[in-house]
Amino acid sequence: xxxxxxxxxxxxxxxxxxxxxxxxxxxxxxxxxxxxxxxxxxxxxxxxxxxxxxxxxxxxxxxxxxxxxxxxxxxxxxxxxxxxxxxxxxxxxxxxxxxxxxxxxxxxxxxxxxxxxxxxxxxxxxxxxxxxxxxxxxxxxxxxxxxxxxxxxxxxxxxxxxxxxxxxxxxxxxxxxxxxxxxxxxxxxxxxxxxxxxxxxxxxxxxxxxxxxxxxxxxxxxxxxxxxxxxxxxxxxxxxxxxxxxxxxxxxxxxxxxxxxxxxxxxxxxxxxxxxxxxxxxxxxxxxxxxxxxxxxxxxxxxxxxxxxxxxxxxxxxxxxxxxxxxxxxxxx
Amino acid sequence: xxxxxxxxxxxxxxxxxxxxxxxxxxxxxxxxxxxxxxxxxxxxxxxxxxxxxxxxxxxxxxxxxxxxxxxxxxxxxxxxxxxxxxxxxxxxxxxxxxxxxxxxxxxxxxxxxxxxxxxxxxxxxxxxxxxxxxxxxxxxxxxxxxxxxxxxxxxxxxxxxxxxxxxxxxxxxxxxxxxxxxxxxxxxxxxxxxxxxxxxxxxxxxxxxxxxxxxxxxxxxxxxxxxxxxxxxxxxxxxxxxxxxxxxxxxxxxxxxxxxxxxxxxxxxxxxxxxxxxxxxxxxx
Numbered sequence: 001x002x003x004x005x006x007x008x009x010x011x012x013x014x015x016x017x018x019x020x021x022x023x024x025x026x027x028x029x030x031x032x033x034x035x036x037x038x039x040x041x042x043x044x045x046x047x048x049x050x051x052x053x054x055x056x057x058x059x060x061x062x063x064x065x066x067x068x069x070x071x072x073x074x075x076x077x078x079x080x081x082x083x084x085x086x087x088x089x090x091x092x093x094x095x096x097x098x099x100x101x102x103x104x105x106x107x108x109x110x111x112x113x114x115x116x117x118x119x120x121x122x123x124x125x126x127x128x129x130x131x132x133x134x135x136x137x138x139x140x141x142x143x144x145x146x147x148x149x150x151x152x153x154x155x156x157x158x159x160x161x162x163x164x165x166x167x168x169x170x171x172x173x174x175x176x177x178x179x180x181x182x183x184x185x186x187x188x189x190x191x192x193x194x195x196x197x198x199x200x201x202x203x204x205x206x207x208x209x210x211x212x213x214x215x216x217x218x219x220x221x222x223x224x225x226x227x228x229x230x231x232x233x234x235x236x237x238x239x240x241x242x243x244x245x246x247x248x249x250x251x252x253x254x255x256x257x258x259x260x261x262x263x264x265x266x267x268x269x270x271x272x273x274x275x276x277x278x279x280x281x282x283x284x285x286x287x288x289x290x291x292x293x294x295x296x297x298x299x300x301x302x303x304x305x306x307x308x309x310x311x312x313x314x315x316x317x318x319x320x321x322x323x324x325x326x327x328x329x330x331x332x333x
Numbered sequence: 334x335x336x337x338x339x340x341x342x343x344x345x346x347x348x349x350x351x352x353x354x355x356x357x358x359x360x361x362x363x364x365x366x367x368x369x370x371x372x373x374x375x376x377x378x379x380x381x382x383x384x385x386x387x388x389x390x391x392x393x394x395x396x397x398x399x400x401x402x403x404x405x406x407x408x409x410x411x412x413x414x415x416x417x418x419x420x421x422x423x424x425x426x427x428x429x430x431x432x433x434x435x436x437x438x439x440x441x442x443x444x445x446x447x448x449x450x451x452x453x454x455x456x457x458x459x460x461x462x463x464x465x466x467x468x469x470x471x472x473x474x475x476x477x478x479x480x481x482x483x484x485x486x487x488x489x490x491x492x493x494x495x496x497x498x499x500x501x502x503x504x505x506x507x508x509x510x511x512x513x514x515x516x517x518x519x520x521x522x523x524x525x526x527x528x529x530x531x532x533x534x535x536x537x538x539x540x541x542x543x544x545x546x547x548x549x550x551x552x553x554x555x556x557x558x559x560x561x562x563x564x565x566x567x568x569x570x571x572x573x574x575x576x577x578x579x580x581x582x583x584x585x586x587x588x589x590x591x592x593x594x595x596x597x598x599x600x601x602x603x604x605x606x607x608x609x610x611x612x613x614x615x616x617x618x
Binding site: 115249 | 430550605
């Protein structure tokens, strides 16, 4: 192991210990905020797979967040209060929607992809409002029970739900991380920086994009299910434009290039919302200012701060000469 | 039959109003490939100017005020976006979204959560008989005024020297710069003009659509739909798209109230899937 790896493991252990100790250090209100950060963070991480890794800008990720939420909520109201089953059903519903939606969406990129994703989310939004008998319409779905982890272990308190959420988020995050670091994930990054070249190298670009879309969708649906199991309420707003926009803002705030940036973005957004709306009556002004400042002064997002600080201490590598004819500007046109 | 005509006229007015927004959005995108997510705020600005002036000076006085305020806001937006011009759609979009958040919050601070319906001028109140039915005069005025604005946009862009320069800049910025025109002037001017149009649309539409928080996002999303359905950067596409979406929306509300937004987004998804560049788009960006 090189020294870098020790640092990484140290950071990982500190984070796990901090998450484990949080219920003893934070009061109930702050703990529920932390739960919310973890849930939204996971949703933002899933969006980051699409936006940051694959380079497909989605303004409709709430489609999955809402689908997962309604799936978990309806399961709890009509069938079982099993927490794990709720997550599984949400994941299945997520993939059932992601396969056709992904197949249609990845034929496009850029703004058109963005608008298609928005269209799908808005379609689900209006469906969730009009299918009153199923979803309770705009009043939302009430009567969702406390999730039950194992028979007899009901997650009825904030700390118990927190531990459940933290465990799920950590496990799923590691899975997403491994996916992104796999050869498949590297191919996705390649497609992000130059789809034409990857195509010429023999990669089936559409197939890779479809898989990334499904992975993002499934994880987004799981995050939505966690949210509903935690809040025990789901309404059409979960599908709304604002939900999608906030998730995208989290990804950009944290830094698109890094997966953990999305978690940082979620933390900033939730804390800022809480702090600002308790001091002033609204918080969009603060959010807007944060957004504008980050885009001007911190193009890599919050996650790039660490690297900026670390940069002067790292050994500088000599820039390698570019072999003739592989100049990026020539190839990418 | 009469109901259908009524709905048709409502849809026509709504579509033409949408065009005042979508035209600017499309031109700005075509010229700078900047997706201005603060475009809805401009309409809201116009709407609140109408609310402030309608009770005192009258709605007509709101038009020049909205023109100037909108253009000024547009110029501010242009200078805000300029430093990140070469940073990709996502950063520009989120920057303008941040500005939209700020504006929405400031507006809410001043005007609260109420829905305002400013009174139209005295002569435009009441209703007239149109083909055997009573139709509000002001709604007819909206159709006529918005159609006139659309006509002016087309004449300026398609038939004047200024418009020719703008169209040339959309096609090839470097070439226009080489011919001696200051590209930054053209871009700033288009931004300001597009913003002023949206603000004026807000004034004219205010007595019909109701000025309220959230109107900015609602109309922005519709205008975005119009622009991508018509084809990004195409003025003709924006007009066709606006008329189409206006009709679908009002028809949807009249026939299937539950599913009206379902129809709008369904049509958009359908168009994009069949023709990803939009109805009149040429280049897939």
